[in-house]
């Protein structure tokens with residue numbers, strides 16, 4: 001199946017790295033104009049590599065009152081918006097006792113709040129274009145993961161928000177779905193951020209490392225494109241688990 005996004009405009013968050021970069025690249029290869037958003041300046045270089053039908057935009061998604069400006073900038077640049085892909089996210093591991101209100105709010109704002117407020121601003125444009133929203137959740141949103149309580153809570157929130165928004169827009173021309181990967185080979189898992197905290201009980205962690213090899217981000221990007229495409233007209237309010245069998249049993 002060849003997915004064609006020629007004439008479509010797609011906003012991708014988290015596009016400087018990992019899954020967001022792979023998603024922006026795949027949409028671009030499928031003919032879309034792509035508006036790439038990230039807090040890292042490197043997003044400009046990624047956009048340049050994709051050519052004239054791509055634009056980079058540096059923004060911090062933890063500033064929820066700026067989400068509407070991001071959508072407005074995308075529409076100002078390309079004249080319309082067909083697809084919103086909420087990919088950006090942060091993750092870290094720590095004991096429940098060490099989570100401060102500041103760290104809690106920052107993670108929840110980036111992983112959940114920004115998805116809501118970007119969707120809120122994007123929906124009027126998406127409704128004009130029979131568009132789609134694809135949110136990136138995680139297997140951690142369904143499976144409780146020790147030492148990742150705020151992250152698991154945020155991703156469970158993404159799944160709940162996707163379903164509730166799909167219900168509210170049931171009679172409107174827009175499709176709203178989520179994709180939930182398990183382990184992916186991205187900078188998020190390669191770096192020194194998502195590491196067990198000192199004193200962690202390792203038997204609680206090994207069970208969510210999974211049996212199969214971690215996914216390449218390009219394979220998850222393909223699922224995002226499918227969910228956003230005309231090939232999936234009946235997909236609405238779904239969370240596609242793409243987790244190499246992690247939640248099979």
Ligand SMILES: NC(=O)c1ccc[n+]([C@@H]2O[C@H](COP(=O)([O-])OP(=O)(O)OC[C@H]3O[C@@H](n4cnc5c(N)ncnc54)[C@H](O)[C@@H]3O)[C@@H](O)[C@H]2O)c1
Nearest residue numbers: 014017018019039060061062088089138182183184186188
């Ligand atoms: N890597 C995994 O194993 C895995 C598994 C399941 C779900 N996910 C989810 O996939 C998504 C992509 O993660 P990834 O693995 O590509 O990680 P990544 O760290 O490579 O990419 C995340 C991107 O989000 C951006 N970002 C972070 N905070 C931001 C902010 N405040 N404002 C704007 N941009 C910000 C980062 O700069 C980065 O470019 C995330 O939502 C993550 O939770 C990842």
